[in-house]
Amino acid sequence: MVAVPRRLAEELDATDPLAGFRDEFLITDPGLIYLDGNSLGRLPSATPAFLDTVVRDEWGTGLVRSWHTWIDWANRLGDRLAEHVLGAQPGEVVLSDSTTVNLYKLAAAALAAAPERRTVVVDAEDFPTDRYVLEGLAAERGLTVHALRSDLDTGLDLDQLRAALDEDVALVVLSHVSYRSGALLDMAAVNAAAHEVGALVLWDLCHSAGAVPVRLTDSAADLAVGCTYKYLNGGPGAPAFLYVRAELQPALRQPIWGWFGQRDQFEMGQHYDPVDQVDRFLVGTPPVLSLAAVDPALALVARAGLPLIREKSERLGQLVIDMVPDDMRLASPADVGRRGGHVSLEHPDAWRICRALADSGIICDYRVPDRLRIGPSPLYTRFVDVWDAMDRLRDLVATKEYTRLPSERPRVT
Amino acid sequence: MVAVPRRLAEELDATDPLAGFRDEFLITDPGLIYLDGNSLGRLPSATPAFLDTVVRDEWGTGLVRSWHTWIDWANRLGDRLAEHVLGAQPGEVVLSDSTTVNLYKLAAAALAAAPERRTVVVDAEDFPTDRYVLEGLAAERGLTVHALRSDLDTGLDLDQLRAALDEDVALVVLSHVSYRSGALLDMAAVNAAAHEVGALVLWDLCHSAGAVPVRLTDSAADLAVGCTYKYLNGGPGAPAFLYVRAELQPALRQPIWGWFGQRDQFEMGQHYDPVDQVDRFLVGTPPVLSLAAVDPALALVARAGLPLIREKSERLGQLVIDMVPDDMRLASPADVGRRGGHVSLEHPDAWRICRALADSGIICDYRVPDRLRIGPSPLYTRFVDVWDAMDRLRDLVATKEYTRLPSERPRVT
DSSP: OOOOOHHHHHHHHHTOTTGGGGGGBOOSOTTOEEOBTTTSOOOBTHHHHHHHHIIIIIIIIIGGGGHHHHTTHHHHHHHHHIIIIIOOOTTSEEEOSOHHHHHHHHHHHHHHHOTTOOEEEEETTSOHHHHHHHHHHHHHHTOEEEEEOOBTTTBOOHHHHHHHOOTTEEEEEEESBOTTTOBBOOHHHHHHHHHHTTOEEEEEOTTTTTTSOOOTTTTTOOEEEEOSSSTTOOOTTOOOEEEEOGGGGGGOOOSOOOGGGBTTGGGOOSSOOBOSSGGGGOOSOOOHHHHHTHHHHHHHHHHHOHHHHHHHHHHHHHHHHHTOOTTSEEOSOSSGGGBOSOEEEEOTTHHHHHHHHHHTTEEOEEETTTEEEEBOOTTTOOHHHHHHHHHHHHHHHHHTGGGGSOOOOOSOO | OOOOOHHHHHHHHHTOTTGGGGGGBOOSOTTOEEOBTTTSOOOBTHHHHHHHHIIIIIIIIIGGGGHHHHTTHHHHHHHHHIIIIIOOOTTSEEEOSOHHHHHHHHHHHHHHHOTTOOEEEEETTSOHHHHHHHHHHHHHHTOEEEEEOOBTTTBOOHHHHHHHOOTTEEEEEEESBOTTTOBBOOHHHHHHHHHHTTOEEEEEOTTTTTTSOOOTTTTTOOEEEEOSSSTTOOOTTOOOEEEEOGGGGGGOOOSOOOGGGBTTGGGOOSSOOBOSSGGGGOOSOOOHHHHHTHHHHHHHHHHHOHHHHHHHHHHHHHHHHHTOOTTSEEOSOSSGGGBOSOEEEEOTTHHHHHHHHHHTTEEOEEETTTEEEEBOOTTTOOHHHHHHHHHHHHHHHHHTGGGGSOOOOOSOO
16 A cells, blocks of 8 residues: 555645535535445435425425426436436436336346347346346246356456357346446447347446446447436435437337326326337336435536546545555456446455444445445545545554454345 | 205314314415325325435435335335235235336236136226236236226126136236226125135225225235325325235245345345245335335324224215216215225216316316216315315306316326
């Protein structure tokens, strides 16, 4: 570990063009260092009042009449996400359900569109729910899930993927940024490789949306899903998004035939006849209050802009890497171009170290089996926060203070 | 139409044991008569402050640590619903997703458990999304959907259902209370008839939960879904619930294999291995803010109790029926024992009458093709509200004032 003076962090803060955004968040405990924005983003200051208006005025006073407003939110927010975060076109993104349900809908639709192809390619090291969903779909249809084993630190190698691609592959499902290591895939290259054999690619953007500029159109992406509660700060369990490239929309049919996808929804027609547009991937009534909270959160990201967010994110990550304690090992790509918004460090006692940090007022998180995950979200994290956290981490690891803590883990980590 | 004096309604209000509950709702426009609580229930007074605490304290200050609290909400609220609203047992109900997604999960699970049976029985007059979901599942599996045509006013006849039941029927999907007519089915009798041929029954409780005492255990119900934003006042698009009878849980496997159903969820195991309990029907991260709003709402229903709610609901419905204008026709069962919480009236110009009522500050709703739906939710609707609304309706119909309005309908009704 090189010695990084705190003054360097202070200087980075002083010249940070996004520094003012910290004031746009409600930070009630200024002593807390929060490096887990990649699990749950902070609360934007504008959100409580906005929600209160939706609750009191729109629900309380407007009552059922407010559906005239609410009915388009999933699309309006989707279009804003497309423009400011995902590099997609109007009418290609909509908010709906959870990431897992969206993944199911889009994967099932893609598989149904290519019934002669019998293989799905996934990365065994991606977030488990993605594998589970594919495993379930494959079991039902007698398909094979080809689970690649990517490198735990550096992610999937493109050659490894290419070797798995042939004309039998219907769908490739990958995370743009790995939930564990933060490894960032080359989306355009993966899409091109899959398209060469006629397969579609479904991207999980949970850990990239709001941290890394995503260019769905420019990289010829087919399908994507992701959440809005990490770097987008939409609140706990905020509705997820789904993206379907415009020209694929009419041809893909998802398995959950619900009335929110129906043409002339309120005509209550006898048979399901989905609209041609992205709404055909909607199902039922969206959770309006949770949806509402995405609005002011997205406004902040749009105002800051992904280029500046990414630039700061890269520097925050570099500061983490520059201060990795001697007894920990970097478990993320060292190359900034191959890394998303978080950095993982390996240590056999990562769980207890994570707990000990929390006891010191520093929140990051732990991922099995031995990873400490540090996610400095650029809009509200200062360079001095990262410096102070890494300084404390170095002390903890050096003194082995954490060994006083119990080693068993509770259900929620 | 008999002449009902307003004094009668006033007397009913004066002796109404639930009269005080109106003060538990935030009613900002006391001149408005709201008879559409069966579409979206009113805002409980306690909800804004409760939500604000969840937003500011739990999200804003607690941040990701608050998942220790949130992780059990879907179950805790489910258990309270089971006890106070659904007549089910602890561990049989959980909040999750939308009604449509839940219907899909449970229907798919039931069909997968009886692959040798090739027929699904539905009521063609039930809410469309229910039919669409079954149509989709049947199309994928090559099953037959036997769509009964129930009476538009009085609902499904039990003999009609019995005639459709044989050993080829895997699943019967029915609404406990019809969304259009309010017709109430005999749940125990339907379950018994289906069980006689070895079929399961999946109930849609959207229009009964919180209005009619539901006795899932006592009527030997297998499966049920429903929403929490109508008579339960959980807010727009509040998460839906699902019920699976305890002994069926381990045997049923739903198609969306998500990490919220996984044993040792945070161990990130390679393969999907769902818990045996009701959580196996969960999928992804729940929308916490929308989930939160169900809490104070449910507290009100629990405190009032379904017996008193039902008693008042019956009387409110009777008052509507006693005041049906001469030129309208009752399109609901006249017998209170066969009717849920709302009453439908038929008129060729129902759409314009509904608009004209709204212009007079009376909100009820319209359903295709020619039904005016009046849903006086017992916790906040006074008998004089119903009297005033019906009095105004009689004038409107008699004078044909509504004919001044345009007849085309917008997208959202």
